[in-house]
Amino acid sequence: MSGSAAQSSQGGIWAVARAIAWRNLRTYVRRPELFVPSLVFPLIFLAAFAGGLSALGGAPGFHFPAGYTAFQFVFVLLQSAMFAGLFTGFSLAFDFESGFARRLMIAAADRRGIALGYALVALTRATVTLTVVTGVALAAGMQVTGDGVEVFGLYGLAALLVFVGYGWAAGIAFRFRSIQAGPLMQTPVFLILFLAPVYVPLGLLKGWIHAVASVNPATFFLEAGRGLIAGRPTQLALAFGLALVLIGLFSLWARLGLRSAERGS
Amino acid sequence: MQNDYERNRIVAASAARGRPAGIEARGLVRDFKGGVRAVAGIDLVVSEGEIYGFLGPNGAGKSTTVLMLSTLLPPSAGHATVAGHDVVREGAAVRRAIGASLQESALDPYLSAREHMLLQGALHGLSRAAARARGEELLERVGLSEAAERKVKGYSGGMKRRLDLALALIHHPRLLFLDEPTTGLDVQSRTALWEEVRRLADEGVTVFLTTQYLEEADVLADRVGIIDRGRIVAEGAPADLKAEIGRPAVEALPEDPAQRERLAGVLARIGELLPAAAGGAVAVRLPAGARDLAEVVRALDAEGISLAELRLHAPTLDDVFLAKTGRSLEGGGDREEAQQEGAAAAGGQTGGSVRA
Numbered sequence: 001m002s003g004s005a006a007q008s009s010q011g012g013i014w015a016v017a018r019a020i021a022w023r024n025l026r027t028y029v030r031r032p033e034l035f036v037p038s039l040v041f042p043l044i045f046l047a048a049f050a051g052g053l054s055a056l057g058g059a060p061g062f063h064f065p066a067g068y069t070a071f072q073f074v075f076v077l078l079q080s081a082m083f084a085g086l087f088t089g090f091s092l093a094f095d096f097e098s099g100f101a102r103r104l105m106i107a108a109a110d111r112r113g114i115a116l117g118y119a120l121v122a123l124t125r126a127t128v129t130l131t132v133v134t135g136v137a138l139a140a141g142m143q144v145t146g147d148g149v150e151v152f153g154l155y156g157l158a159a160l161l162v163f164v165g166y167g168w169a170a171g172i173a174f175r176f177r178s179i180q181a182g183p184l185m186q187t188p189v190f191l192i193l194f195l196a197p198v199y200v201p202l203g204l205l206k207g208w209i210h211a212v213a214s215v216n217p218a219t220f221f222l223e224a225g226r227g228l229i230a231g232r233p234t235q236l237a238l239a240f241g242l243a244l245v246l247i248g249l250f251s252l253w254a255r256l257g258l259r260s261a262e263r264g265s
Numbered sequence: 266m267q268n269d270y271e272r273n274r275i276v277a278a279s280a281a282r283g284r285p286a287g288i289e290a291r292g293l294v295r296d297f298k299g300g301v302r303a304v305a306g307i308d309l310v311v312s313e314g315e316i317y318g319f320l321g322p323n324g325a326g327k328s329t330t331v332l333m334l335s336t337l338l339p340p341s342a343g344h345a346t347v348a349g350h351d352v353v354r355e356g357a358a359v360r361r362a363i364g365a366s367l368q369e370s371a372l373d374p375y376l377s378a379r380e381h382m383l384l385q386g387a388l389h390g391l392s393r394a395a396a397r398a399r400g401e402e403l404l405e406r407v408g409l410s411e412a413a414e415r416k417v418k419g420y421s422g423g424m425k426r427r428l429d430l431a432l433a434l435i436h437h438p439r440l441l442f443l444d445e446p447t448t449g450l451d452v453q454s455r456t457a458l459w460e461e462v463r464r465l466a467d468e469g470v471t472v473f474l475t476t477q478y479l480e481e482a483d484v485l486a487d488r489v490g491i492i493d494r495g496r497i498v499a500e501g502a503p504a505d506l507k508a509e510i511g512r513p514a515v516e517a518l519p520e521d522p523a524q525r526e527r528l529a530g531v532l533a534r535i536g537e538l539l540p541a542a543a544g545g546a547v548a549v550r551l552p553a554g555a556r557d558l559a560e561v562v563r564a565l566d567a568e569g570i571s572l573a574e575l576r577l578h579a580p581t582l583d584d585v586f587l588a589k590t591g592r593s594l595e596g597g598g599d600r601e602e603a604q605q606e607g608a609a610a611a612g613g614q615t616g617g618s619v620r621a
Contacts, residue, residue: 012390015387015388015390016388018387019384019387019388020388022384022387023373023376023380023384026375026376026380027373027375027376030375031375098371099367099371100371100372100373101371102337102367102371103371103372103385103388103432104388105337106335106336106337106360106363106365106367107360107385107388107389108360108388109357109358109360109361109390110357262339263338263339264332264337264338264339
């Protein structure tokens with residue numbers, strides 16, 4: 001026993017995180033009902049917004065050098081990133097509801113590894129989705145006028161938003177430990193995203209929607225992302241700084257949520 | 266039963282040598298929202314290598330106690346150490362030392378048994394090769410080697426419980442929590458699981474087993490703690506607890522009713538006659554326990570008394586529960602029903618109800 005016990009040093013935070021990521025991704029690819037919608041919905045959004053609303057690209061005052069498809073692509077890309085995080089929160093909530101999370105809570109010496117593991121899952125899921133969305137957009141003729149560094153920056157911003165979405169959703173999942181908390185995770189993100197300048201630049205919005213969009217954090221992410229793909233970087237410090245601040249806040253939110261789950265309260 | 270005594274002797278000897286207890290709890294309390302007190306001050310000591318049966322009706326506080334001892338729920342008050350570590354302050358160290366198979370089989374229906382073993386091994390920090398080797402060994406041990414590649418969603422309840430047990434053992438825990446491990450299993454699966462638990466105890470693993478089955482606690486446990494409404498109402502070796510309640514009695518029905526008086530005279534030489542024998546039978550308490558049964562048979566044979574029926578009534582753990590709480594254990598989760606059953610049982614004889 002002692003020799004065997006010595007073998008089992010019990011995983012630290014990274015061992016736990018890797019194990020959780022391995023399991024979730026294995027399950028993810030075996031469940032088409034999970035991964036097919038996560039790929040199809042962004043493509044539907046891209047087709048509907050970039051294709052169906054492409055005439056908006058010719059509206060007076062609309063000057064976007066990379067074209068309307070690229071303009072909408074940035075929205076779909078950043079939305080997909082945030083939703084990859086959100087849907088991973090759903091998975092976490094489901095694991096609590098099904099009882100599987102108990103296995104994780106009792107086996108993980110360092111339970112922060114649980115939160116980190118699902119974060120890795122979110123990032124991997126997002127990578128798959130963003131790759132497919134990018135491939136389809138390029139095949140559809142999207143122009144990218146930014147250089148390699150700027151495009152890298154765009155995907156970097158998307159990666160940060162994966163963690164923003166995940167941190168928010170994980171905090172809810174740890175607290176409610178039920179998939180019924182799904183709308184609570186999703187609704188605020190939907191509202192924030194669609195109260196941003198989705199279809200036209202901020203300057204073309206009028207009235208209350210302009211006022212709301214002007215202070216909406218999603219606007220800063222979209223403006224920065226669109227600037228990067230078009231090769232006209234703008235508001236980068238604000239967008240990246242804000243994303244990092246939100247990650248910090250939502251990490252704390254998720255950590256406190258994990259404590260709540262540990263207390264069973 | 267001799268095995269029970271032998272185990273107790275070993276445990277007592279271990280305690281006497283001052284070995285650290287596997288589990289020690291003092292004044293353990295857990296309150297839930299709405300003022301519900303699930304556990305109302307539990308004191309217990311479980312020695313290393315012991316099988317401790319935690320017996321009680323549904324809702325008595327068994328699972329809540331396990332959740333606290335396995336660090337899944339912090340106590341509202343009191344103190345507990347598991348494998349020498351405080352369950353609140355040293356949760357990670359406790360989790361390193363224990364394995365747990367809880368009521369809900371926490372399995373992923375889309376993973377195979379082999380993948381579950383790899384996952385569990387990885388969570389415990391085993392290398393992939395070590396997890397694979399240990400996983401194969403355990404799957405073989407619980408009889409799941411042939412089904413190892415099948416997804417768990419196709420498993421029966423018994424297979425899931427066996428896999429759950431194998432998963433709990435992957436990191437060679439010193440202490441194992443089994444929360445109602447055989448609930449819902451058929452007799453064959455239950456017996457196989459009991460054998461496995463005994464084998465683990467023989468290997469030196471401390472087992473904390475909750476159950477609502479009297480037979481399970483009786484057959485498996487070195488010591489039993491009987492819990493009711495969040496409190497331990499009796500604790501000890503099953504044989505000792507039953508002995509506290511009373512010695513076994515034998516009830517004999519003569520083939521010829523005219524022989525009843527002679528029968529009573531013979532049995533009175535062996536032990537105290539009991540008044541409540543029905544239907545022309547004669548009942549006697551056996552002073553030396555079941556060992557007196559042979560003497561009863563020999564005496565009746567010598568007197569040439571033929572019997573239509575001979576029944577031995579041994580006290581059960583349900584009798585212990587009844588004596589301590591005034592209610593029968595069976596259905597004890599529902600307090601109103603339990604009170605009715607308790608009253609009914611109190612008016613009857615010692616024969617206990619065994620849920621199996």
